[in-house]
Amino acid sequence: MKSKWNISFFFIVIIITFLSFWNYKNRIYDWDMPGYVGCLYTLKFPDSPDKVRILTYTEIQKKAPELEYKDILGTLKPADKARQAFANNTKAFTEQLPYYHIKVGYNLAILILYELGFSSPDTVTFLSIFSYFISGLLLFLILKNIFPENYFLAIILTVGIMLLPPITDMSRGATPDMFVFQILLVFMLGFIKKWNKWIMFSILFAITFTRPDYIPFTLSYLATFAVYGYITNKKLDFNLAIQGIVLLLLYFTIIKICHYPGWKHLFYDTFIHRRAFISASSPDFSLEEYLTIVFNKFLTFKKVTATSVGLLGLIFYFSKDSWIRTFSVLVFVNIYIKFLFFPHSSIFRFFIGLIILLLITFLYAVSKKYNGFKLRKIA
Secondary structure, X not given: OHHXXXXXXXXXXXXXXXXXXXXHHOOOOOOOHHHHHHHHHHHHOOOOHHHHHHHHHHHHHHHOOHHHHHHHHOOOOOOOHHHHHHHHOHHHHHHHOHHHHOOHHHHHHHHHHHHOOOOHHHHHHHHHHHHHHHHHXXXXXXXXXXXXXXXXXXXXXXXXXXXXXXXXXXXXOOOOHHHHHHHHHHHHHHHHHOOOHHHHHHHHHHHHHHOHHHHHXXXXXXXXXXXXXXXXXXXXXXXXXXHHHHHHHHHHHHHHHOOOOOHHHHHHHHHHOOOOOHHHOOOOOOHHHHHHHHHHHHXXXXXXXXXXXXXXXXXXXXXXXXXXXXXXXXXXXXXXHHHHHOOOOOOOXXXXXXXXXXXXXXXXXXXXXXXXXXXXXXX
């Protein structure tokens, strides 16, 4: 059996390498790239904002296809006045960077690649590809643990999941989504193998450090784990409270250091009006406007809703384990918490990480019920 798993791992490395190369050949230079390249140059030249802006667009122009570069500049029809301002006005460009600065772990990884000799646009595209490759291997390891005697099934499921359009889209774009996805997979590996709470905390720390907007998930996991532990063992674990406080301090430290404008600014610029100059006008909107936007977006949230509700129902059907059920509800609730804060329902990649956690939990529940699909079924 060990030799079969070694052979299967060899095959999965070849397949994921091929898929990574395929995604790299289809990489996308989008309007997020100037933000992360700008963060890189800000780290290198903190006192030269004009130089940062000029270098950002000059270097991207060398790499990006003409049509995609025009989209970045906002010159395609219909013209995007805000993007044009970012490209041509240092104040406008600089005011946008805090939206990107807060992904601290992601930006540090970009900086490391840059110091290793990659060009600034390549650091962003290559990081997504590297993360895709590592994610494929991690997913295979997870499935190997779930189905220890079904190496062929593990290969098929790994390739199938890594070919999902939201996953391939993440690997091709200039966003931290693929980067944090690999950390979420490490978290799931630890969840399945029941790693100790301090190792799990270090993973939660890495998730928050990479994307602070995952703080509801990381904190709610600790809270759920603490409450479940108290109910089952009748003991309070104060270490979990300390861990939660550390994550909160990390979150607020990042927000403070990176001069993050805040959720209200992000919501206004994303769903109401993208301001060229954040300092020019206040992001004022009423509760009624917010609820109207959320309601309208929820109507186009059908795919996520159907997928997450279906997976949750299947988990409850196949598993009687109270902790598995509790965890699945936790992930499900966090999908909707994320939606309420950022209801970008048309872009599946914002939610795919949590949905994959539900999918892995479902596969784990099925495996436990049917003994990893061995010949002898266990009811």
